[in-house]
Amino acid sequence: MTRHLYAALLFLLTPLLALYLKLRARKDPEYNRRWRERFGLRDWQACDVLIHCVSIGETLAALPLIAKIEEDYPKLKLLITCSSPTGSRLIRQRLSQHQHSYLPLDINWAVTRFVKRAKPRLCVIMETELWPNLVYQLKQHKCAVCLANVRLSQKSFEQYAKWPRLTRPMLTALDKLMIQTPTEAQRFAQLGVDSEQLHSVGSLKFDLVLSSEQIAAASALAEQWQRPSWVAGSVHPNEFDALIRAHQQVLKQHADALMVMVPRHPEKFDTAKAALSEADLRWQAWSEGQSIEPETQVLVGDTMGQLLTFYGATQMAFVGGSLMERGGHNPLEPAAFSKPVMMGPSRYNFAEISDALEGAGNLVLVDSAQALANRIVSFIDNPAQAAKAGKAGAEIVAANQGALNRHFALLTPYLDAISSDVLP
Numbered sequence: 026m027t028r029h030l031y032a033a034l035l036f037l038l039t040p041l042l043a044l045y046l047k048l049r050a051r052k053d054p055e056y057n058r059r060w061r062e063r064f065g066l067r068d069w070q071a072c073d074v075l076i077h078c079v080s081i082g083e084t085l086a087a088l089p090l091i092a093k094i095e096e097d098y099p100k101l102k103l104l105i106t107c108s109s110p111t112g113s114r115l116i117r118q119r120l121s122q123h124q125h126s127y128l129p130l131d132i133n134w135a136v137t138r139f140v141k142r143a144k145p146r147l148c149v150i151m152e153t154e155l156w157p158n159l160v161y162q163l164k165q166h167k168c169a170v171c172l173a174n175v176r177l178s179q180k181s182f183e184q185y186a187k188w189p190r191l192t193r194p195m196l197t198a199l200d201k202l203m204i205q206t207p208t209e210a211q212r213f214a215q216l217g218v219d220s221e222q223l224h225s226v227g228s229l230k231f232d233l234v235l236s237s238e239q240i241a242a243a244s245a246l247a248e249q250w251q252r253p254s255w256v257a258g259s260v261h262p263n264e265f266d267a268l269i270r271a272h273q274q275v276l277k278q279h280a281d282a283l284m285v286m287v288p289r290h291p292e293k294f295d296t297a298k299a300a301l302s303e304a305d306l307r308w309q310a311w312s313e314g315q316s317i318e319p320e321t322q323v324l325v326g327d328t329m330g331q332l333l334t335f336y337g338a339t340q341m342a343f344v345g346g347s348l349m350e351r352g353g354h355n356p357l358e359p360a361a362f363s364k365p366v367m368m369g370p371s372r373y374n375f376a377e378i379s380d381a382l383e384g385a386g387n388l389v390l391v392d393s394a395q396a397l398a399n400r401i402v403s404f405i406d407n408p409a410q411a412a413k414a415g416k417a418g419a420e421i422v423a424a425n426q427g428a429l430n431r432h433f434a435l436l437t438p439y440l441d442a443i444s445s446d447v448l449p
Contacts (some may be wrong), residue, residue: 026191028157032133052292055110062127065135072104075145080109083151086229131156146443157195164198171201174229178373182212193217206377227428230357243337253405254283256335259354260345265300267394274398285335287326294327337362341404347371360418367391387418
């Protein structure tokens with residue numbers, strides 16, 4: 026399939042894309058709003074740098090990079106885009122000083138209008154959120170396109186390899202790919218990307234900065250709770266049953282244990298609450314703003330932006346998306362707080378990172394509710410063992426920091442050129 030055929034198919038499928046948004050709106054009403062942005066009909070202000078973060082995870086990874094651009098190039102105008110309501114909420118909360126919108130769907134006329142109105146000189150796309158029409162139109166309008174914090178799992182590599190006539194022109198048009206690991210760089214090389222475009226720089230997620238406010242808030246919660254506790258972070262509905270059964274097993278040996286359950290997506294908060302009620306577990310919602318009662322067995326983290334605080338407040342963490350074929354979410358967040366980490370077998374999104382944490386003794390593989398319960402009880406009963414595992418994780422995080430500076434060094438020529446109004 027060529028890009029022209031791809032563009033024609035998407036044009037014909039435009040009504041179905043609108044229907045898709047309507048269907049998504051059944052679970053999250055935000056998908057029913059701001060359609061002018063989705064279809065490239067908004068009047069954007071011209072920007073210097075476009076930064077695209079598909080959702081909340083990519084936005085969190087981009088925060089230190091954006092802060093560095095703000096610090097060193099305060100006059101540059103940034104446009105921050107995303108594709109999901111959860112990402113948009115975080116951007117509005119943390120980056121309200123910048124222009125923000127959804128990225129238009131990859132319909133050729135929509136992205137063409139978007140690029141003509143926004144007029145970016147540099148586009149930084151977080152991870153591997155690549156769209157053929159978008160990349161083509163950016164390059165047609167003399168915009169440098171760089172990928173930051175890039176991942177490419179074996180599964181994604183195989184998908185790209187199936188459509189070489191579509192993906193190869195897109196990939197070879199990119200100016201720089203700042204890739205997390207050498208293994209992933211090799212995969213891009215096999216897809217036809219020139220070695221001069223490829224830069225193995227590490228993961229920005231190692232450069233996670235814990236603010237004094239987050240540390241203080243976590244310490245205050247830990248002091249308030251004074252009980253065995255663990256987080257089930259960024260979890261999905263297909264994992265709810267196993268997590269509930271695990272906590273029920275933990276409660277048999279530690280009746281005062283508290284699970285902090287944080288669903289990955291806000292539209293699943295009510296699903297989690299219903300599952301807990303069905304299991305006859307006593308739960309409270311964080312959004313209610315009340316002190317956690319001694320008899321409460323589960324706290325549902327049903328607000329955005331609190332997961333890091335919960336990781337810091339509890340004694341250990343399970344990272345979701347790993348007991349199902351989702352590839353797992355970020356284990357570095359609890360590790361940075363010196364917490365032992367548990368994950369299921371599906372970890373391809375963070376394969377090398379999770380391998381490093383596991384090799385250091387921080388991350389433990391659990392493949393069932395019983396295995397998870399056994400490990401939680403073991404950490405509760407052996408606080409010295411938990412502390413040792415947590416320390417190992419923090420050391421891995423500290424040893425691998427520096428990706429931010431390496432990213433920024435590669436972007437500096439473009440930022441300098443934009444500041445002097447001459448692209449490199």
